[in-house]
Amino acid sequence: MKLLIKAPAKINLSLDVLYKRPDGYHEVEMVMTTIDLADRVELTLLDRDTIKINSQNRFVPDDHRNLAYQAALLLKERFNVKQGVSIMIEKMVPVAAGLAGGSSDAAAALRGLNKLWGLGLSLDELAELGAEIGSDVSFCVYGGTALATGRGEKIMQLPAPPTCWIVLAKPFIGVSTAEVYRKLNVNAVKHPDTKEMIKAIETNDFGKMCNEVGNVLEDVTLGLHPEVAQIKDQMQRFGADAVLMSGSGPTVFSLVEHDSRMHRIYNGLRGFCDQVFAVRMLGERHTLD
Ligand SMILES: C[C@](O)(CO)[C@H](O)COP(=O)(O)OP(=O)(O)OC[C@H]1O[C@@H](n2ccc(N)nc2=O)[C@H](O)[C@@H]1O
Ligand SMILES: Nc1ncnc2c1ncn2[C@@H]1O[C@H](COP(=O)(O)OP(=O)(O)OP(=O)(O)O)[C@@H](O)[C@H]1O
DSSP: OEEEEEEEEEEEEEEEEEEEOTTSOEEEEEEEEEEEEEEEEEEEEESSSOEEEEOOOTTSOSSTTSHHHHHHHHHHHHTTOOOEEEEEEEOOSOTTSSSOHHHHHHHHHHHHHHHHTTOOOOHHHHHHHHTTTOTTHHHHHHBSEEEEETTTTEEEEEOOOOOOEEEEEEOSOOOOHHHHHHHOOGGGSOOOOHHHHHHHHHTTOHHHHHHHOEETTHHHHHHHOHHHHHHHHHHHHTTOSEEEEOTTSSOEEEEEOSHHHHHHHHHHHTTTSSEEEEEEBOOSBOOOO
């Protein structure tokens, strides 16, 4: 039996860090949304009791370090599953880019194997298991738009944001999330107003959403990689309504209302960056069927 599942990337419309916790993680407040840029995860049940993984991407590990492998192993061990699975990942989401590609592959594996192995778990139960794999996995289990708190694993669903284009540009570098958090000085940053961002989404106010974007990790990554600032400048010059780095970066995204400006930014950035995409937000949460 085979199942093909989409694993969409996320962007952080706002990302605030409140403080560093005794366990080493940071307490966050993030407004996140899934976008129409996705890996394809194909799950095939095997007769042999083993987990195989293959992504055909030189930046992605094809072994126990792969987050989708870890998702399969977690379900297998926790629920004593004796059947094996082969996981094929067709990577479309840039790797180590601030777009939660690996976390979304893990979430897709959780949703898909729940079905293939007949485990009957709810999305809430899968999200709780996802938190054991990584901080972004719980959000990716649900998708859609949400406020994420705690270390990112406490999810409160939000309505779909106002419709607009998202133009994403990734420079020729990858970023270590752990390093960016390590270099952050929580007391020396301008904190975004999470409540106002939520209000903008709830009232479907595109202008307000653009005013409220903010990411406290941005300055850390800009300090490490000046090319991120150059991309931000270019997007602003080409007429973006708002520009922000996603997650720990280095991907930068624009929010753009009008088609003509979207084309201008997309064409202006192409060739200058490693990868450029123009996509829509997905809005809807995943369902279990
Ligand atoms: C930057 C974001 O992607 C924004 O959505 C997330 O906060 C990070 O999510 P993630 O990559 O799933 O993070 P994890 O794999 O759980 O953690 C990677 C490393 O980032 C740091 N980390 C992560 C999340 C958090 N709330 N505080 C942290 O300090 C920790 O050093 C951790 O060892
Ligand atoms: N399925 C996977 N896809 C991509 N990377 C993976 C995967 N599994 C493990 N990894 C490892 O995780 C690292 C980070 O990859 P990922 O693309 O998820 O980063 P990211 O988008 O910055 O994540 P986040 O936004 O959650 O911090 C990669 O360098 C890779 O070694």
